[in-house]
Amino acid sequence: MASNLLKVPIFSKLPSLATRIILPSAAYHRERIGNREVVGFGLNGEPSYIDRTDFPMPAIRFKENSQEITTLREKEKGDWKELSMDEKKTLYRASFCQTFSEMKAPTGEWKSVLAGTFVAMALTVWLYVWMKNFVYQPMPDSFTPEKKAAQLQRIIDLRVNPIEGLASKYDYENNRWKD
């Protein structure tokens, strides 16, 4: 009986205990997002902020709830016509980081990419010139014009490819190329 009496105050305290229990994962995220409001599911259920044109509403607001923004949100509950342009912009920037036009603004990065490509190509050419001069041996003897002419004469003499190829274009009776 006495033990039953003891239990009562403990049970009456439980609800207040329960409100203080925070899931480990929630604590992990809360530590990272500060007191930013979680306003949606987001891309994958993680409370993260990202600006994407194909997924424009991220899971959390961009800015933490400061005193100024909290009072502005109270005002937002009233008529929006009473908000000044500055307040509207503040509200937008509190929820979102970049506007669409800022997301899609050209970065000019293509210029440095193009410049880098040209630099690489120029270096490659100079590397080739250097290799040609200092690394490779001279071309073999068979690459001289006389030797090449001799090879051609030998091919003609052997009548190589007589149907459609080289020898078919040679006039053997008059010993010259056909017209």
Added chain:
Amino acid sequence: MFRIAIQRGFSCVKNIQSVIIPYYAKIQPAAVTSVRSMSKHSTETDEEFDARYEAYFNRTDIDGWDVRKAMNDLQGMDLVPEPKIMIAALRACRRVNDYALAVRFLEAVKDKCGTRMKEIYPFLLQEVRPTLDELGICTPEEMGYDKPELHLENVYDIH
């Protein structure tokens, strides 16, 4: 021995047939007229789609999560939302008291117009103009968001 087994087998089949065939003969007519139950073949018309989204945004108990979910879904589809969907969405933003969301939605729809911005976007604005005036929502142009306002340093350049 085998003959007996085979004969028994046949008689078994016959017995089963005599039970099953009348059964199928009975249900056959209904099966012929039924719809093919394919798993993922949408037969929703455009009107039904518009009505579905309009009704979704018009829900009185809608919250910010649901509004964002539908807006993100619409953004992933190969379409520009009808003005009546937009009006319902803007009113939903009003109900959840999120001004930024309304402007963001207008921007998102503008982005969906793609290469035919000059044809579609003025029409949409003309259609939703009464709602914008009623709720006091500024268009992205009036907010000055049609051109970049702030510069954000690339995160890869910060450190």
